[in-house]
Amino acid sequence: MAITAIHSFLVHPLKGAKNPFKVGGTEVTFSGKLYDLLDEVYTRSESECSIPIAFRMSEDGTQTNRCRTIIQDHLKHENLTTGSAIAKRLSENTTKRSSLGLLFLICGNEVGASPYKKLVISRFPVNSAILAEENSEKLSIEFLERVFMRSAHAYKSVLYKDSSIDHGFWKGHAVDRQVNSGDIETSAYWINDFLDSEYATTPKQGTMRLASAFRKATQVTDDLDIKQELTAASILFKNFDGQTLSAESALSSLGLSEKSRNLILSQFKNPSLAKERFTFNATLFSTETPYRSIQLDTGATLMAQTEKFDDLFKRTESDNEDQLVTYSTSGRITSERIEKRR
Amino acid sequence: MNDLEKVYTERYNKHLFGICKELEDYIRLCLRDVSRIDRITTRPKSIKSFIEKSKSTDNAGDKKYLDPINQIQDQIGARIITFYTRDVERIYELLLESLKPIEQKNRIPDSEWEFGYFGNHSIFLLPTEVYESDFEPGVVPQFFELQIKTMFQHAWSEANHDLGYKNIEASMSPNDKRLLAFTSAQAWGADFTFNDLSAKHLSDYPETKH
Known part of the structure; x- marks a missing residue:
C-alpha cells in the first residue's frame, strides 16, 4: 500500500453561518511522527470503519451526488484546492455543538491483482489538555487549547476504495463513535449531512x-x-x-x-x-x-x-x-x- | 479475443451466474408477501451483448463507453413483471426498504403524442447478500439494473426487441413505425383498462391512480 497525498484542514463549525468559509489547509509531508500516526489511521481504516454506507441518489433520480462529486474530484487531483472543497462541505454541515475539528484527507494507491484507489477521511475533534514537562530542577505545566485527539469519543472517519474513480466510489465504510450516543444531531451530521449518504444496509x-x-x-x-x-x-x-x-x-x-x-x-x-x-x-x-x-x-x-x-x-x-x-x-x-x- | 472480452468472459464464467441466482433469491425474499407478480427473473449480460454494447457510439459518433467493465451497469439484470400498472410503483417502493438505488427512471416516449417503450428502470447497488465472499474492488460488478414492467409492457418490448427495432429503424416505412406505435398504444390501453377494473373489482385496490 502507498499513501500518495495527505492534506489537512482546520474545519470550523459554520452550519447556517453567513460568513464565507475561510480555508486553512496544508499538505502533510511523508516523514515524522505525524505521518506515522496518519499511516496507522490509513491502514487501520480497513478494520476500524465498519458501517457500510452508500451515497444517496439525487432527488431527480440521476446518478449524481454532490459529496461524491467533490470526493471524485479530489481523488483525481489530490491537491489543496480539491481538498478544500471537502473541508468546506464539512464546515458547512458542522454545527457549533460539534465544535472545531481537524480534517485529514489521505489518498493512496493499492497495487495487486486488481489495483484500486483509496481515500480515508478522518476528523479529529478538538480538545484541551495539560502539558507537563519535567527536568532535573522543576516541573512546568501548561494548558493547551486546540489539541486534536483521535481517541476521543467524537472521532469520525470514512474509508472509500474502488478501481474506477469516475464510475465507482458509490460505497464506503464509516466509523462514528457517536452513533449510539443518543445525540442524534451530532451523530447524523457526519454520515447523513456531510457525506450525503445513508447506511448501505437497510x-x-x-x-x-x-x-x-x-x-x-x-x-x-x-x-x-x-x-x-x-x-x-x-x-x-x-x-x-x-x-x-x-x-x-x-x-x-x-x-x-x-x-x-x-x-x-x-x-x-x-x-x-x-x-x-x-x-x-x-x-x-x-x-x-x-x-x-x-x-x-x-x-x-x-x-x-x-x-x-x-x-x-x-x-x-x-x-x-x-x-x-x-x-x-x-x-x-x-x-x-x-x-x-x- | 481482446483484453476486454477476456476480462468480461472470466467475470461472466466465474461470478455472474452465481450472483444472479443469489440476487433472484434475495428479491423473491423481499417480495415474498407481495401478490400479483407474474415473474421475477435475473440474467447475466451475455458476452456477445456486452461486447456489442461496449462498442456503441453516441449521435456524434464518439464511443459511449471508455471504461466498459466499470461503466456498463447492467452486467446483472433483474426483471419483475406485474399484473397492473399500479403494482410497478408499489413494488419499487417496497424494494427501497431492502435495496439502495443510485438511479431511477420511468422510461416513457418523449411526447404525449407518441407511443413506444414504457418501463420503470433502476440501477441498484448489489446487496452484500449476493456475494459468497469479500472481493477486492473491480473483481465483481457493484450494480444491477432492475426493470419493473407490466405484462403488456413486457410483451410489447420483447416483440419490439425481437424485431430488432434499433437496427431496422432507418429502413422502416412510416407506416411500419405507426404500426409499432399502434401496438404500444394497444398495450398501454389494456394496462389502463385493467388498472381501472382492478380498482373497481379487487377489494385490496381501493384507489385508482394513473
Missing part, C-alpha cells in the same frame, strides 16, 4: 439477515443448551430496537456461549455480513424470529419454534366473553430448570 435488510441466521442455527443444532440460549437471545434482542449494531457486536454484548455465538455466525454466507452495522428493528425481528412465545396473565409462558407452534400447542377459546384461552400439549420431558429470579 434496517429491514440487516434485521432479516440476522433473524435468518437465528432460524438456520435453530434448525441445524440438536443441542438443547444451545437451543435454549438461542431462545433467550432472540427474546433479549428486543432491547436493541433502534440501535446501530452488527450481528457480531450484538451477540458479544448478550454474553452468549462461544458455541452458540459461533453457530449463529456460521450461518452467514459471507463472514462480512455479520460485521455490517445497521439499525436494528425489533418488531420485524420478532416476526422473523425462530421462536414464537405467548405469555398468559397467569404468568405462564409458552414457547416453540414459530413454524411448529400451532401444531405443538392446541388452543381452545372460552365461549364466554372473558377471553380465556386454554393451551394443551404433550411430550416427554427432556430437561427441566429452575431459574433464580433476582
Whole structure:
C-alpha cells in the first residue's frame, strides 16, 4: 500500500453561518511522527470503519451526488484546492455543538491483482489538555487549547476504495463513535449531512439477515443448551430496537456461549455480513424470529419454534366473553430448570 | 479475443451466474408477501451483448463507453413483471426498504403524442447478500439494473426487441413505425383498462391512480 497525498484542514463549525468559509489547509509531508500516526489511521481504516454506507441518489433520480462529486474530484487531483472543497462541505454541515475539528484527507494507491484507489477521511475533534514537562530542577505545566485527539469519543472517519474513480466510489465504510450516543444531531451530521449518504444496509435488510441466521442455527443444532440460549437471545434482542449494531457486536454484548455465538455466525454466507452495522428493528425481528412465545396473565409462558407452534400447542377459546384461552400439549420431558429470579 | 472480452468472459464464467441466482433469491425474499407478480427473473449480460454494447457510439459518433467493465451497469439484470400498472410503483417502493438505488427512471416516449417503450428502470447497488465472499474492488460488478414492467409492457418490448427495432429503424416505412406505435398504444390501453377494473373489482385496490 502507498499513501500518495495527505492534506489537512482546520474545519470550523459554520452550519447556517453567513460568513464565507475561510480555508486553512496544508499538505502533510511523508516523514515524522505525524505521518506515522496518519499511516496507522490509513491502514487501520480497513478494520476500524465498519458501517457500510452508500451515497444517496439525487432527488431527480440521476446518478449524481454532490459529496461524491467533490470526493471524485479530489481523488483525481489530490491537491489543496480539491481538498478544500471537502473541508468546506464539512464546515458547512458542522454545527457549533460539534465544535472545531481537524480534517485529514489521505489518498493512496493499492497495487495487486486488481489495483484500486483509496481515500480515508478522518476528523479529529478538538480538545484541551495539560502539558507537563519535567527536568532535573522543576516541573512546568501548561494548558493547551486546540489539541486534536483521535481517541476521543467524537472521532469520525470514512474509508472509500474502488478501481474506477469516475464510475465507482458509490460505497464506503464509516466509523462514528457517536452513533449510539443518543445525540442524534451530532451523530447524523457526519454520515447523513456531510457525506450525503445513508447506511448501505437497510434496517429491514440487516434485521432479516440476522433473524435468518437465528432460524438456520435453530434448525441445524440438536443441542438443547444451545437451543435454549438461542431462545433467550432472540427474546433479549428486543432491547436493541433502534440501535446501530452488527450481528457480531450484538451477540458479544448478550454474553452468549462461544458455541452458540459461533453457530449463529456460521450461518452467514459471507463472514462480512455479520460485521455490517445497521439499525436494528425489533418488531420485524420478532416476526422473523425462530421462536414464537405467548405469555398468559397467569404468568405462564409458552414457547416453540414459530413454524411448529400451532401444531405443538392446541388452543381452545372460552365461549364466554372473558377471553380465556386454554393451551394443551404433550411430550416427554427432556430437561427441566429452575431459574433464580433476582 | 481482446483484453476486454477476456476480462468480461472470466467475470461472466466465474461470478455472474452465481450472483444472479443469489440476487433472484434475495428479491423473491423481499417480495415474498407481495401478490400479483407474474415473474421475477435475473440474467447475466451475455458476452456477445456486452461486447456489442461496449462498442456503441453516441449521435456524434464518439464511443459511449471508455471504461466498459466499470461503466456498463447492467452486467446483472433483474426483471419483475406485474399484473397492473399500479403494482410497478408499489413494488419499487417496497424494494427501497431492502435495496439502495443510485438511479431511477420511468422510461416513457418523449411526447404525449407518441407511443413506444414504457418501463420503470433502476440501477441498484448489489446487496452484500449476493456475494459468497469479500472481493477486492473491480473483481465483481457493484450494480444491477432492475426493470419493473407490466405484462403488456413486457410483451410489447420483447416483440419490439425481437424485431430488432434499433437496427431496422432507418429502413422502416412510416407506416411500419405507426404500426409499432399502434401496438404500444394497444398495450398501454389494456394496462389502463385493467388498472381501472382492478380498482373497481379487487377489494385490496381501493384507489385508482394513473
